[in-house]
Structures are given as C-alpha cells and as structure tokens.
Amino acid sequence: xxxxxxxxxxxxxxxxxxxxxxxxxxxxxxxxxxxxxxxxxxxxxxxxxxxxxxxxxxxxxxxxxxxxxxxxxxxxxxxxxxxxxxxxxxxxxxxxxxxxxxxxxxxxxxxxxxxxxxxxxxxxxxxxxxxxxxxxxxxxxxxxxxxxxxxxxxxxxxxxxxxxxxxxxxxxxxxxxxxxxxxxxxxxxxxxxxxxxxxxxxxxxxxxxxxxxxxxxxxxxxxxxxxxxxx
Amino acid sequence: xxxxxxxxxxxxxxxxxxxxxxxxxxxxxxxxxxxxxxxxxxxxxxxxxxxxxxxxxxxxxxxxxxxxxxxxxxxxxxxxxxxxxxxxxxxxxxxxxxxxxxxxxxxxxxxxxxxxxxxxxxxxxxxxxxxxxxxxxxxxxxxxxxxxxxxxxxxxxxxxxxxxxxxxxxxxxxxxxxxxxxxxxxxxxxxxxxxxxxxxxxxxxxxxxxxxxxxxxxxxxxxxxxxxxxx
DNA sequence: TTATTTAATTGAGATATATCAATTATTTAA
DNA sequence: TTAAATAATTGATATATCTCAATTAAATAA
Numbered sequence: 001x002x003x004x005x006x007x008x009x010x011x012x013x014x015x016x017x018x019x020x021x022x023x024x025x026x027x028x029x030x031x032x033x034x035x036x037x038x039x040x041x042x043x044x045x046x047x048x049x050x051x052x053x054x055x056x057x058x059x060x061x062x063x064x065x066x067x068x069x070x071x072x073x074x075x076x077x078x079x080x081x082x083x084x085x086x087x088x089x090x091x092x093x094x095x096x097x098x099x100x101x102x103x104x105x106x107x108x109x110x111x112x113x114x115x116x117x118x119x120x121x122x123x124x125x126x127x128x129x130x131x132x133x134x135x136x137x138x139x140x141x142x143x144x145x146x147x148x149x150x151x152x153x154x155x156x157x158x159x160x161x162x163x164x165x166x167x168x169x170x171x172x173x174x175x176x177x178x179x180x181x182x183x184x185x186x187x188x189x190x191x192x193x194x195x196x197x198x199x200x201x202x203x204x205x206x207x208x209x210x211x212x213x214x215x216x217x218x219x220x221x222x223x224x225x226x227x228x229x230x231x
Numbered sequence: 232x233x234x235x236x237x238x239x240x241x242x243x244x245x246x247x248x249x250x251x252x253x254x255x256x257x258x259x260x261x262x263x264x265x266x267x268x269x270x271x272x273x274x275x276x277x278x279x280x281x282x283x284x285x286x287x288x289x290x291x292x293x294x295x296x297x298x299x300x301x302x303x304x305x306x307x308x309x310x311x312x313x314x315x316x317x318x319x320x321x322x323x324x325x326x327x328x329x330x331x332x333x334x335x336x337x338x339x340x341x342x343x344x345x346x347x348x349x350x351x352x353x354x355x356x357x358x359x360x361x362x363x364x365x366x367x368x369x370x371x372x373x374x375x376x377x378x379x380x381x382x383x384x385x386x387x388x389x390x391x392x393x394x395x396x397x398x399x400x401x402x403x404x405x406x407x408x409x410x411x412x413x414x415x416x417x418x419x420x421x422x423x424x425x426x427x428x429x430x431x432x433x434x435x436x437x438x439x440x441x442x443x444x445x446x447x448x449x450x451x452x453x454x455x456x457x458x459x460x461x462x
Numbered sequence: 463t464t465a466t467t468t469a470a471t472t473g474a475g476a477t478a479t480a481t482c483a484a485t486t487a488t489t490t491a492a
Numbered sequence: 493t494t495a496a497a498t499a500a501t502t503g504a505t506a507t508a509t510c511t512c513a514a515t516t517a518a519a520t521a522a
Contacts, residue, residue: 068375068378068379070379070382070383071379071383071384071460071461071462072383072462074383076378076379076382076383078375078378090367090368090369090371090372090375091368091372092368093361093364093365093367093368093369094365094368094369094372095372099371099372099375100375119361122357122360122361122364123357123360123361124357126353126354126355126360129353129354129357129360129364130324130350130353130354132364133324133353133360133363133364133367134324134325136321136324136364136367136368136371137321137322137323137324137325137367138321138324138325139371140321140330140367140370140371140374141321141322141325141326141330143371143374143375143378144299144309144321144330144331144374146378147299147307147309147374147377147378147381148299148301148302148307150378150381150382151301151307151381151382151421152301152302152303152305152307152421153302154478154479155478155479181498181499181500182499182500182501183499183500190382190383191479191480192479192480192481193499193500193501194479194480194481194482194500194501194502195478195479195480196500197500197501197502198501198502201501201502213487213488213499213500229302230302231302231303385508385509386508386509412468412469412470413469413470413471414469414470422509422510423509423510423511424469424470424471425470425471425472425509425510425511426508426509426510427470428470428471428472429471429472432471432472444469444470444517444518
C-alpha cells in the first residue's frame with residue numbers, strides 16, 4: 001500500500017458510490033473525514049476471508065476480484081469490482097467476518113469507511129438505506145443467476161456467459177485486454193485452466209471470438225449469446 | 232386457496248417474522264390491517280417466477296420451497312422456508328419481478344403484505360430496516376456457501392450437506408420424514424434423481440444413515456459432517 | 463379393492479470434464 | 493540480456509455423473 005494520487009474529497013470524487021447521492025452535505029462530510037484511502041498493487045489482498053469486517057470499502061480506481069477460498073484451496077471468483085462499486089462483505093451485518101477475499105487485479109485505489117459510521121448513516125437516512133437494500137438485492141439476483149449457470153450450463157455456456165459479462169459490464173467493449181489469467185477465468189466459471197484453453201480455442205476455431213494471449217475480441221456476439229443462453 | 236384456520240392478529244401470532252419485534256404497536260397494527268392470509272395445498276404455487284413482486288410474504292404455517300426454473304425446465308431449489316420466515320423476492324427492490332417460484336411442500340398458511348407498505352415501514356423504522364439488511368446478509372452468506380458447495384463438492388458431499396441442513400435447520404431432529412422427493416433432493420443438490428438414490432444407498436450400506444422411503448435417520452452424524460466438509 | 467398413475471430403484475452404457483505429464487510461450491528478475 | 497519463474501497449451505487417459513431403459517414399489521383414483 002502506498003499513499004500516492006489520493007482523492008481530495010468525496011464531494012468531487014467522480015467514482016463515488018451512487019448511494020452517496022442520497023446523503024446530505026453534512027453526511028458526505030462525515031464520510032470524507034472518516035475515510036482512509038489506500039493504494040494496492042496488482043495481486044495484493046485488500047480484504048481477507050475470515051478477517052474482521054470492520055469497514056465498508058469503495059473502489060475509487062482499478063479492478064478487483066472477490067473470491068471464496070473453497071474446498072482444498074480451490075477458489076471461486078464471486079465478482080469483479082469496478083470503480084464506483086461498494087464492497088460490503090455480507091458478514092458485516094451478521095458475524096463481522098469477511099465472507100470472501102478481495103484482491104487487486106490492477107493498481108487499485110480504495111477508500112475504507114468504518115462500518116459503524118456507515119451503519120449509522122444507513123440508520124439515519126432512509127434513502128441511503130433503501131439504496132443499500134437495492135444494492136444487496138441486485139447482488140442477490142446476480143448470485144441466483146450464477147448459481148443456475150454454474151450448476152446447469154456446460155463449459156461452453158459458462159465461458160460464453162463470462163466473456164459476455166466482461167464485455168458488457170466490465171470493459172464495455174467487444175475487444176478488451178483481459179486482466180484475468182486462464183486460471184482465473186476457470187475460477188470464475190468453475191473449470192480447470194486446461195478446459196478454459198480448450199473451450200477458448202474451440203470458439204476461436206468456430207470464428208466466434210479471437211483470443212490471442214490476453215487480448216480477447218468478440219466476433220460473433222449473437223452466437224456467443226446463443227451459446228450462453230442454451231447452456 | 233381456502234380461508235380456514237386464519238390468524239386473528241399479528242400481535243398474538245406465534246410464528247411472526249422476528250423483524251416485527253422492531254415495530255411499534257401502531258406499525259404492527261398497520262401490517263395487521265393490510266395483510267391477506269391464504270392457505271395453500273401441497274404442490275400449489277405461492278409465487279411464480281417472473282410474476283410481479285408486489286407483496287412481501289410471511290409463512291405462518293407449513294413448509295415451502297423456492298426454486299429457480301432454469302435452463303431447459305431444470306429446477307434449482309434455492310431454499311426451504313419455514314414458519315416465521317420472510318419471503319421477499321430480491322426482485323422487489325430491483326425489477327418488481329419474482330426471481331424464483333415458491334410452492335407449498337405441506338399445507339401452508341401465508342400472509343401477504345403489500346410491498347409498498349412494507350417498504351414504507353423499512354423507510355420509517357431504522358431497526359426494522361437494519362433487521363431486513365441482516366436478513367438479506369444472512370441469505371447472501373448462505374447463497375455464497377451454496378455456490379461453493381454446488382461447484383466444488385462431489386455428489387456425496389452435496390447430499391451429506393443437504394441432509395445435515397434438513398436435520399439441523401428444518402426438522403431439528405436426526406430422524407425425520409422428509410417431504411422432498413428424490414427428484415427434489417436432486418434439485419437441491421444439482422444431481423439427477425437416480426444419482427440421489429445411489430448415493431443414499433451407498434451411505435446406507437456404509438451405516439451412516441438409514442433411508443426407508445421417506446423416513447431418513449442420521450446414524451453417524453460425525454461421519455456425515457466429514458463427508459460434507461471434505462466435499 | 464383394483465386399476466392407474468407416480469415415484470423409486472437398478473444396471474449398462476455414454477459423455478462431460480478433470481487429471482497428469484510434457485512442451486512451449488511469456489513475464490519477471492538478476 | 494540472459495536466466496528463472498510463471499502461464500499457456502496440447503495430448504492421453506481417468507473419473508464423476510448423466511442418460512436411457514427396464515423394473516418394482518408406493519400412492520392415488522375409480
């Protein structure tokens with residue numbers, strides 16, 4: 001962690017969580033005065049599964065992954081976090097422990113806010129609370145969707161879904177330089193890296209994508225969607 | 232649906248959602264005056280995936296299952312609901328659509344409360360809002376846990392986990408008459424009914440459980456836990 | 463009660479996916 | 493810039509799980 005390129009104030013932060021729009025100036029100021037910003041290098045751990053969940057976290061810059069360290073050390077990537085996103089471990093409201101590990105995929109700047117202060121704002125500002133409930137709900141819908149994908153889709157469908165998701169939600173482009181290794185792509189889609197390589201090649205041979213090392217280009221998006229939906 | 236054996240009032244309801252404890256008498260009264268109670272027979276659908284999510288639902292009596300109707304009509308059971316539980320489709324706060332179907336496993340009595348009223352209470356009562364956030368968080372933790380189980384455990388581990396869960400959380404006994412068919416046990420653990428039968432038999436042969444038609448008895452709980460944890 | 467439907471069980475064979483081992487690229491560090 | 497480490501790729505084989513088809517048991521309706 002180093003302290004360079006810090007944000008001056010929450011007020012003029014372009015990447016603040018949308019929920020902050022519900023806050024009064026005084027409340028924003030409270031957050032601004034109580035936040036701690038830190039910079040992480042790629043690969044560094046930002047939150048560790050099992051550690052105390054005493055902060056809410058906001059990603060100001062960069063990309064991060066959350067993943068559950070599962071059985072026999074096998075990881076399952078839960079989400080890719082982008083600037084503007086709230087990272088609030090569900091354990092915060094339950095057992096005060098992080099349910100997953102979060103680590104930086106690129107250089108990351110993140111703001112930590114003490115959970116007690118965050119919680120107080122939730123209690124005192126109904127719009128803010130409702131925004132948080134919406135955020136939780138959205139994540140729950142995504143989580144249900146992923147449960148179905150992981151359990152019902154075959155490898156092709158899972159990879160297709162992951163690529164579409166990266167294209168639509170993360171990189172917002174049909175061509176992108178992916179920061180995830182084949183191993184990590186496997187941890188997102190529940191397959192071993194060798195299978196990821198094989199499926200990507202299969203799709204390349206079929207003219208659906210191009211995947212030259214880390215640059216992925218979606219050529220036939222309609223076909224990719226079909227593979228994703230059919231499973 | 233029929234209207235017999237209805238509850239007189241939320242105040243003296245033994246199976247009310249614990250979140251109601253946060254409400255004032257006036258708020259309880261508001262709910263009581265605006266609730267609609269209905270009785271369902273086993274197999275009947277209580278909420279339908281995709282239909283408008285305009286109510287919060289409370290289970291007053293019986294058991295219900297929530298399940299996602301997935302790819303090619305394949306179901307994934309998300310949860311077993313018991314009396315006292317809140318059934319609030321995560322879509323309520325997002326797209327006003329039910330993310331899953333809920334159907335009765337036994338005779339069920341359920342109370343419907345208009346979501347606008349429920350939402351108003353969340354906005355006006357911070358303790359209630361916080362209780363709801365806790366409820367959502369708890370479900371999120373369970374959901375993460377299940378995602379790992381479904382994707383990383385082998386069939387034996389998934390069945391072991393399901394049996395332990397039914398024993399600990401639903402029936403609260405090591406011997407119970409299960410209301411789920413082998414097919415449904417498969418929809419909980421992501422396997423075909425034939426595999427469920429084979430694994431149950433295997434565990435019976437190993438002296439870990441006894442499973443005579445619908446009566447399941449856990450004989451060696453320690454061993455079952457070990458199978459569940461090892462995966 | 464008997465007939466009919468539905469659920470549970472069993473076995474044989476097919477398939478998706480993992481594992482293992484070897485090779486080649488690509489990064490990173492010296 | 494070269495050496496060392498890490499990541500990607502490929503092929504051969506093993507394994508978990510599903511599919512299909514047949515049979516039996518249990519539940520429901522006539």
